[in-house]
Amino acid sequence: MTILALETYNIHIGTIHESHIEWLRDKNYAGIAILMDENTAQHCWPKIEDLFAPFSPTLIKIQAGEINKTLESCQYIWQQLFDIQAGRRWCLINLGGGVIGDMGGFCASTFKRGIDFIQIPTTILSQVDASVGGKLGIDFYGVKNSIGVFQNPIAVWADPQFFETLPTREIRSGFAEILKHALIADAEQWEELLLISELNKIDWTSWVARSVSIKRSIVEEDPHEHGLRKALNFGHTIGHAVESYFLDTEKHLLHGEAIAIGMICEAWISVQQLGLREEELQEITSLLLWHYGHQFIPAGAYDELIATMKQDKKNTDARIAFSLLPAIGEVEPMETAEELVIMAALDFYNRLGH
Amino acid sequence: MTILALETYNIHIGTIHESHIEWLRDKNYAGIAILMDENTAQHCWPKIEDLFAPFSPTLIKIQAGEINKTLESCQYIWQQLFDIQAGRRWCLINLGGGVIGDMGGFCASTFKRGIDFIQIPTTILSQVDASVGGKLGIDFYGVKNSIGVFQNPIAVWADPQFFETLPTREIRSGFAEILKHALIADAEQWEELLLISELNKIDWTSWVARSVSIKRSIVEEDPHEHGLRKALNFGHTIGHAVESYFLDTEKHLLHGEAIAIGMICEAWISVQQLGLREEELQEITSLLLWHYGHQFIPAGAYDELIATMKQDKKNTDARIAFSLLPAIGEVEPMETAEELVIMAALDFYNRLGH
Numbered sequence: 001m002t003i004l005a006l007e008t009y010n011i012h013i014g015t016i017h018e019s020h021i022e023w024l025r026d027k028n029y030a031g032i033a034i035l036m037d038e039n040t041a042q043h044c045w046p047k048i049e050d051l052f053a054p055f056s057p058t059l060i061k062i063q064a065g066e067i068n069k070t071l072e073s074c075q076y077i078w079q080q081l082f083d084i085q086a087g088r089r090w091c092l093i094n095l096g097g098g099v100i101g102d103m104g105g106f107c108a109s110t111f112k113r114g115i116d117f118i119q120i121p122t123t124i125l126s127q128v129d130a131s132v133g134g135k136l137g138i139d140f141y142g143v144k145n146s147i148g149v150f151q152n153p154i155a156v157w158a159d160p161q162f163f164e165t166l167p168t169r170e171i172r173s174g175f176a177e178i179l180k181h182a183l184i185a186d187a188e189q190w191e192e193l194l195l196i197s198e199l200n201k202i203d204w205t206s207w208v209a210r211s212v213s214i215k216r217s218i219v220e221e222d223p224h225e226h227g228l229r230k231a232l233n234f235g236h237t238i239g240h241a242v243e244s245y246f247l248d249t250e251k252h253l254l255h256g257e258a259i260a261i262g263m264i265c266e267a268w269i270s271v272q273q274l275g276l277r278e279e280e281l282q283e284i285t286s287l288l289l290w291h292y293g294h295q296f297i298p299a300g301a302y303d304e305l306i307a308t309m310k311q312d313k314k315n316t317d318a319r320i321a322f323s324l325l326p327a328i329g330e331v332e333p334m335e336t337a338e339e340l341v342i343m344a345a346l347d348f349y350n351r352l353g354h
Numbered sequence: 355m356t357i358l359a360l361e362t363y364n365i366h367i368g369t370i371h372e373s374h375i376e377w378l379r380d381k382n383y384a385g386i387a388i389l390m391d392e393n394t395a396q397h398c399w400p401k402i403e404d405l406f407a408p409f410s411p412t413l414i415k416i417q418a419g420e421i422n423k424t425l426e427s428c429q430y431i432w433q434q435l436f437d438i439q440a441g442r443r444w445c446l447i448n449l450g451g452g453v454i455g456d457m458g459g460f461c462a463s464t465f466k467r468g469i470d471f472i473q474i475p476t477t478i479l480s481q482v483d484a485s486v487g488g489k490l491g492i493d494f495y496g497v498k499n500s501i502g503v504f505q506n507p508i509a510v511w512a513d514p515q516f517f518e519t520l521p522t523r524e525i526r527s528g529f530a531e532i533l534k535h536a537l538i539a540d541a542e543q544w545e546e547l548l549l550i551s552e553l554n555k556i557d558w559t560s561w562v563a564r565s566v567s568i569k570r571s572i573v574e575e576d577p578h579e580h581g582l583r584k585a586l587n588f589g590h591t592i593g594h595a596v597e598s599y600f601l602d603t604e605k606h607l608l609h610g611e612a613i614a615i616g617m618i619c620e621a622w623i624s625v626q627q628l629g630l631r632e633e634e635l636q637e638i639t640s641l642l643l644w645h646y647g648h649q650f651i652p653a654g655a656y657d658e659l660i661a662t663m664k665q666d667k668k669n670t671d672a673r674i675a676f677s678l679l680p681a682i683g684e685v686e687p688m689e690t691a692e693e694l695v696i697m698a699a700l701d702f703y704n705r706l707g708h
Binding site: 030085109110111114318 | 429665671
């Protein structure tokens with residue numbers, strides 16, 4: 001097992017076993033509730049259920065999907081906690097992907113002004129992304145993660161055995177965040193990633209640990225996203241908007257699939273504004289299209305996409321904020337781009353589909 | 355003006371004037387929104403409106419009253435902030451009593467994972483209580499302050515000129531918290547308070563400053579209420595339940611009126627369990643009845659009151675937690691009491707009305 005010690009909590013990367021449970025027993029909580037969705041209840045919970053039996057935990061189950069990452073779901077979770085008379089010395093364990101972790105963490109952080117919580121991220125995306133940084137929240141008013149808090153869990157248990165339960169598409173989606181971490185911070189990792197053409201042969205424990213290390217070093221320098229941490233948003237300004245747009249259509253994109261589109265567009269903007277080389281753009285574009293294919297974005301959607309980007313939390317004023325790449329492995333976290341440039345980037349992406 | 359310097363922010367007690375505005379100008383916010391209710395919009399805002407004119411603030415108005423301290427009101431406030439395209443570099447100013455401060459602070463702390471906020475408490479209660487300690491939140495599922503966070507404002511401006519706008523009943527309600535601070539921590543202050551029979555002749559600036567000092571010294575030792583800070587809950591276990599109960603009837607009690615009932619009941623429990631002297635109970639009872647009169651509590655409501663107390667955040671297990679007085683000016687913050695004792699305390703209070 002790899003244990004990354006952070007200032008305030010540890011991330012355990014490896015199989016959950018008896019030593020985790022002993023640690024939890026020593027915390028002596030008044031009660032334990034476990035939040036899961038219908039998927040993690042069916043596929044993940046059975047893998048660890050026996051370990052937790054001594055705690056007689058209360059299970060709180062919600063429906064899966066980003067579409068349920070809402071204030072309504074929070075109300076349901078809070079009410080469940082009230083109904084079992086959970087107090088401040090309870091612990092909420094969030095078993096699931098990003099939705100469960102973000103929303104469960106937010107509910108724990110606000111229930112009676114905050115109870116402890118443990119994240120057990122079950123997807124690649126949530127293990128390499130949500131496991132570090134303390135960003136919690138829900139979607140509100142059509143804007144992703146627009147209501148939330150910064151709060152650290154007391155522990156993260158990232159167990160790659162759960163990846164066996166994931167569909168291929170979900171695995172590919174999580175891989176996008178590993179690609180992003182390399183693109184913004186580690187050109188050597190990027191070179192290695194270029195060689196991976198099949199995702200079913202990866203040593204995930206190693207890649208999760210390496211990718212988490214990149215995120216950790218960035219977040220620890222700038223926990224509240226005043227500057228450097230914005231680097232992690234590479235691909236996300238356009239990617240989030242694309243993800244929101246497709247949420248309202250029949251063709252839902254997974255987070256990583258949307259971010260892959262965002263990374264291509266924002267790499268193109270990086271060429272125009274920061275001198276990223278055309279060959280590097282070509283390399284990024286080829287690898288991302290190889291893994292994620294192409295998804296046409298209707299020109300009629302551009303205005304809506306731009307409007308969503310204007311609501312982005314990263315913006316410090318009326319301009320749309322970006323993290324861009326001067327080169328692979330380097331990042332400028334405080335850039336902006338004009339609407340016409342953004343539209344041209346979307347055009348560039350669309351042309352790749354012909 | 356009295357300025358109490360806390361570790362993370364200052365509390366200015368005195369008239370709001372140009373120096374406040376200069377400080378705010380130096381913060382260079384991208385925008386300023388001011389939350390108020392219909393009462394503070396009418397009575398308080400006109401007193402400071404001209405000072406704020408240079409910022410062209412956006413005003414967000416909600417309906418007054420604890421009954422509106424809900425998630426629905428938060429949704430309205432968040433939506434207003436989105437509609438004016440407020441970003442992370444905005445500041446929300448909360449102009450009002452406890453409801454505005456608690457809820458506005460909670461909305462600011464969760465909007466885009468947190469923006470700065472300034473508290474301008476306009477009632478005595480909110481100046482001596484909510485101005486220190488960072489407790490924010492709303493009522494949910496019938497439980498007061500059950501969803502929220504701990505977060506400090508960047509400043510508190512406590513201006514006694516606003517008391518001129520308060521009805522007598524509101525002033526009396528706020529005075530209860532000053533009495534409470536003396537009861538738990540300062541026997542000399544209590545002796546002085548015994549001499550006050552008319553609230554219209556008080557030097558409020560001085561009393562606010564002295565009372566805030568007590569709260570500050572307690573909160574700074576235990577910001578997250580693991581132990582000592584629970585002392586501040588004297589009168590509040592029963593008081594909150596009584597307040598909740600009357601919320602659902604035609605006879606709304608103000609917070610301080612309910613806490614006065616709670617203090618009498620909990621002083622009686624203190625006699626039974628911690629040896630508070632009968633003469634001290636008598637002194638407390640007389641002064642509180644003098645200021646607050648008597649309000650009969652139907653025996654049929656006892657079960658509901660107990661059920662509410664069981665939901666109290668201060669409980670660490672199934673037992674109902676209390677802060678009790680071994681003597682006037684001293685406090686034991688980690689006590690509990692049995693249901694039968696609590697009911698006997700309510701009976702004691704009810705008999706005082708005969």
